[in-house]
Amino acid sequence: DTGVSQDPRHKITKRGQNVTFRCDPISEHNRLYWYRQTLGQGPEFLTYFQNEAQLEKSRLLSDRFSAERPKGSFSTLEIQRTEQGDSAMYLCASSFRRPGTGAEETQYFGPGTRLLVL
Amino acid sequence: GQQLNQSPQSMFIQEGEDVSMNCTSSSIFNTWLWYKQEPGEGPVLLIALYKAGELTSNGRLTAQFGITRKDSFLNISASIPSDVGIYFCAGQVRAGANSKLTFGKGITLSVRP
Numbered sequence: 001d002t003g004v005s006q007d008p009r010h011k012i013t014k015r016g017q018n019v020t021f022r023c024d025p026i027s028e029h030n031r032l033y034w035y036r037q038t039l040g041q042g043p044e045f046l047t048y049f050q051n052e053a054q055l056e057k058s059r060l061l062s063d064r065f066s067a068e069r070p071k072g073s074f075s076t077l078e079i080q081r082t083e084q085g086d087s088a089m090y091l092c093a094s095s096f097r098r099p100g101t102g103a104e105e106t107q108y109f110g111p112g113t114r115l116l117v118l
Numbered sequence: 119g120q121q122l123n124q125s126p127q128s129m130f131i132q133e134g135e136d137v138s139m140n141c142t143s144s145s146i147f148n149t150w151l152w153y154k155q156e157p158g159e160g161p162v163l164l165i166a167l168y169k170a171g172e173l174t175s176n177g178r179l180t181a182q183f184g185i186t187r188k189d190s191f192l193n194i195s196a197s198i199p200s201d202v203g204i205y206f207c208a209g210q211v212r213a214g215a216n217s218k219l220t221f222g223k224g225i226t227l228s229v230r231p
Contacts, residue, residue, distance in 0.1 A: 004160075033219075041224075042221030045219065058218075093219075097217070105149075105210075105212065107219060108163060109162070111158075
């Protein structure tokens with residue numbers, strides 16, 4: 001079990017540029033989550049997938065943000081026309097959810113991608 | 119957005135001391151989790167709690183899921199220098215498609231040798 005991996009670990013970009021981050025979940029995990037964390041705060045939920053389906057999106061996820069998980073394995077998060085306020089740590093987490101409601105589910109986080117927009 | 123309440127923001131203890139951290143919410147959660155985060159890294163799961171009243175241990179760590187489902191605490195016994203980090207509580211509703219985690223702001227723990 002190699003854990004959740006994220007690439008790149010760090011990204012510096014200029015305002016207005018597009019950036020894309022990748023997350024590889026723990027193998028056989030069917031759920032994948034994206035969170036954003038700013039300095040001094042806890043992670044805040046952005047969106048999540050169950051297999052290929054994007055099941056929930058936060059209001060934090062503006063039109064400039066898009067996430068995909070085309071084959072139900074890795075996921076990408078793209079930010080278009082970056083703004084300085086997008087500077088944050090972007091965290092990915094994965095979990096396995098057994099069918100049926102109320103099933104226990106534990107989310108494991110990757111190391112994050114730290115984005116700095118100049 | 120909604121966040122769980124963790125206070126104080128920072129705690130300073132002597133090596134060998136026990137420390138207890140509390141987390142409260144105005145809403146009910148069906149799962150409570152405690153994570154530890156070190157600089158530049160993602161949160162690492164410490165303990166997961168799935169039933170109200172549950173008391174779970176992981177080595178020197180003990181956590182409890184409050185009976186009202188609106189709070190949880192984490193206790194670290196006999197602290198050591200490597201306990202330094204930011205401790206986050208997180209709650210999960212776990213109903214239907216709602217499985218996102220809601221986090222507190224974290225407590226930064228410092229351990230004096």
